[in-house]
Amino acid sequence: MYILGISALYHDSAAALIKDGEIIAAAQEERFTRKKHDMRIPINAIKFCMKEENISIEEIDYVVYYDNPILTLDRFMNNVLALGEEASLLIKNNCFDLFSKKMWIHEELRKALGGKLGKYDKLLVTEHHISHAASAFYPSPYKKAVVLTIDGVGEWATTTIGIGSDNKIELKEEIRYPHSLGLMYSAFTYFCGFKVNSGDYKFMGLAPYGEPVYCDIIKKEIIQIKEDGSYKLNLKYFDYYKGKTMINESEFAKLFHGPRRQQESEITKREMDIAASVQKVIEEVILLLVRYAKKAYGEDVDNLVLAGGVALNCVANGKILREQIFKNIWIQPAAGDAGGALGAALYTYYHHLQKERIVNESDSQKGSYLGPEYTNEDIKRYLDSNNYIYHEYGEQIFTKIAENLENEKVIGLFHGRMEYGPRALGNRSIIADSRSPYMQSKLNLKIKYRESFRPFAPSVLEECYGDYFEIKSKSPYMLLVDDVASKRQLPFKLKEYLTEEKNNLLPIVNIPRSDIPAVTHVDYSARIQTVAKETNEYYYKVIKAFQEKTGCGVIINTSFNVRGEPIVCSPKEAYECFMRTEMDVLVMENCILYKEEQPEFKESEDWRKRYELD
Amino acid sequence: MNLTENEKLLEWSAKNYSEQIKKDFFQDNNNTSYYVKRDNLHCIEEYSWKTVLELNHKLNEVWAENSVMMEVQKTVLVTIMKAHQEKKETNKTSIDEYILPEYVYVF
The missing domain is CATH 3.90.870.20 (Carbamoyltransferase, C-terminal domain)
Incomplete structure (x- = not known):
């Protein structure tokens, strides 16, 4: 049985092909189109996956997209409603994409696949964080594991906690948009003059140069953290939910003694200190989340699996390992949206179709060497x-x-x-x-x-x-x-x-x-x-x-x-x-x-x- | 999508906006925890609607018990159909189709 998983239309489009639960091929579209973080329908990645097995679309049993457009629409409309008269920019900047493309994802994919969505001409969609969770749990070397996903935003969820056991995953709790650890991190990336998404990694690399002198300010003003790791953002500092840029620049400027750093300008001690402070706060929240997950769902579980863009914060991951809250951790190497393609396919096979899962004692990710090869x-x-x-x-x-x-x-x-x-x-x-x-x-x-x-x-x-x-x-x-x-x-x-x-x-x-x-x-x-x-x-x-x-x-x-x-x-x-x-x-x-x-x-x-x- | 559709959505949001709605969306509360229990109703489902009626049925699954959303449902349906048609006719692409927006997160 072949299942094709697809992520697209947000960032890092990708395709992944599994056969009877085994990962056969997976690749990001950007590698073929040469456009970094390419978000378009991953037609080249799809072609590569099918070529790898020499199969046609008729031989693919299920095509699965990694996000549920109806729930995204629901979140969007609720966001519009919550802004009342102030919703015009949100509507203007997001409607076309959502209404003309994301809602039509089945038609977009059907067109890309040559007129048919697999053997049965049907598209399945998985919830965004289910896709992340599945990408972390199913390839992991664990029969049972606590699952933690953290990213910018899926449909509604921005952080989820659940449990994976044999071939099943159940996400138990979530933190919802607009409160998002991933978006908060990206907001600071932006304020320090780096690009959202692609600059997040640089921002993390800058942190060791600084001192975490802004930690208290961030925790007092920007993010309210509970003892159980749940959190809420003070939205007066952010503009993303209004359809604007990431932050309210004047409020950030007041808090951090000056305007946003211009891209490519000199990096000053302020940016280094902000990077160090945000990193420390992120680590604190993640460790609290992990401790809560262990207490609530993993008292008899030694294993933790992670995915979502924030799981690429390898400094925080290292801290989780050192704290030994869980004996073992496994992180999906394609933890961002690209990995959602793989997770969507795996969730369909194991959870939805209830197929038996055989756990590989190293893992089933094959070293993540899943892309094209040249002899x-x-x-x-x-x-x-x-x-x-x-x-x-x-x-x-x-x-x-x-x-x-x-x-x-x-x-x-x-x-x-x-x-x-x-x-x-x-x-x-x-x-x-x-x-x-x-x-x-x-x-x-x-x-x-x-x-x-x-x-x-x-x-x-x-x-x-x-x-x-x-x-x-x-x-x-x-x-x-x-x-x-x-x-x-x-x-x-x-x-x-x-x-x-x-x-x-x-x-x-x-x-x-x-x-x-x-x-x-x-x-x-x-x-x-x-x-x-x-x-x-x-x-x-x-x-x-x-x-x-x-x-x-x-x-x-x-x-x-x-x-x-x-x-x-x-x-x-x-x-x-x-x-x-x-x-x-x-x-x-x-x-x-x-x-x-x-x-x-x-x-x-x-x-x-x-x-x-x- | 033309301006009229945008205006209809804005008119609906302005008319139905309330402090309680805002409070609920932004989760403006002092609860001891900000976790929300999940219902797991939509983890995986088929998404292959072909007609407006089929899409309407899908929206009903989410909005049937929400009178404010029911009020805008028709506008949303029409907007989705019109936007698709417009895209086909004009081959219009969104501003961010080829380049990731520099400082804006894609929702």
Whole structure:
């Protein structure tokens, strides 16, 4: 039985295909269209999923959309009503999308699928947070788990708590729009001059530079938090429910001593302190939510599963793990809306159709390597047809890669199936030597063309993560943050380098904080990916070869793209990204390409104009 | 969607607005907890309506016991039909169809 899950029309459209409950393929639309966070009907992702199994639409038993338009309409109309005469902007800015597209999602999808919605020509819709919950529970390695979902907003819900057991999920309680932890976080992202959604991750990365001096103000003025983790926002500070921008700028400006930071302007200590404060408040709320969930629904349950955009806050996830409220946690790697496509399909199969669920003791996510793959022959054909120079290797390729890493070369690594979810996990990654003190700023400024303060994540061999990090659990999806092992930390006092007058972050990132400085953030934290041979043998061998050569089992892993560009999907995109940046080496399956050997690279248009800064 | 439909919705919201409605929507209370128990009535369902009557039936499932919503139901139905027709005829795309709005969350 084939089920196709689809997320679309909000942000991060995606498609996922399951067969008899097994995840076969999943991908975000942005990777094909090259438009970051693409929200359109994911026609390319759908085609990819069907091609992966060589099936036609007639062979798909169910097509499922991850959100219920009727409930979204209900929430919208109630929002309009609650604003009375002040509802004009909300109506003006939202009606067309909702009434002409979201309400017609079955027709939009029918058109995209060639005139038929699967074998029975019927569309199923799952509730938004059910989709998130299902994406977290069903692929997890647990027979029973408490489920927590937190995001911006679904139809009504913004946070839900429930329980998953065998093939069933029941969400018990929720916090409702307009009160939303995700929207509050995005509001602060906006106030600090970053973009909503795409800037949330940067905002989290900025937090360790600041001091949480605004915590009390935020808790007193902006969010009222109950002991059970439930919360309510003071809506006088927000404008999103009126159909305007995220915040009431004048009220925010009064509270935080000045107007919103303009995008791309200098980041000051104020923004760093706001980031640190919001992060601390978010963590406090999430920990209270988890404690309440444990007390209310999980006294006999050791496992917690998480999804929803806020579950990508890996710093908070690391805190949940360290607090040991639950013995084990598992987070859906595509925790945002893209993952809703997978959750919708899985919920239909297991819960709705009541099919038996067999739990995989590692998990059923397949490392999240669920996207398109290109064989070595495909890659050679592409390179040959363009007269690009490459060197082909067998098993020796891993030694060659390690040599280049040791020589401080920056390498684009392209092999196997593309990752599903926002993180590159070794198959579409840029890798480099984690021991280099200058690599963080080099990668940020010369390769990724992004803000200098942003940290890089380490990939570490699974068998030796304890040698490098304090984390007590595997972290295959780069969704947990913990400290670099204390024995590796070097004395570093951020306060000495950062004052009201002196807040240039570039010199700071060049000061070593450990013996793996390029992946050690200013608070000694790291966003860890543990790499297992069983999950990704190729990538494991790369790091293993580096370890054999240098004694270090950790490398830098950052996504294979430049700022504003979706992660590369095809060999062509990988080659273009390689040539546009100061990357030194490109590895594609068994082929190695060196920049200096390549023919002159000319493009008809400036790629910088193609990708809007995120 | 033309201005008339927008105006009808605005007229309805202005006419039916009350402090209690506002209070309920914004959950303006001092409860000891802000959790809401879920009814789980709509976790998964078919969404393949073809006619106005079928869509009306779906809306009834949610609004049948809400007189204020029942009052606007017809306008909503007409607006949905008109918006779709307008989109087909003009091939009009929303402002955010191709680019994610910079500072606005998509609801």
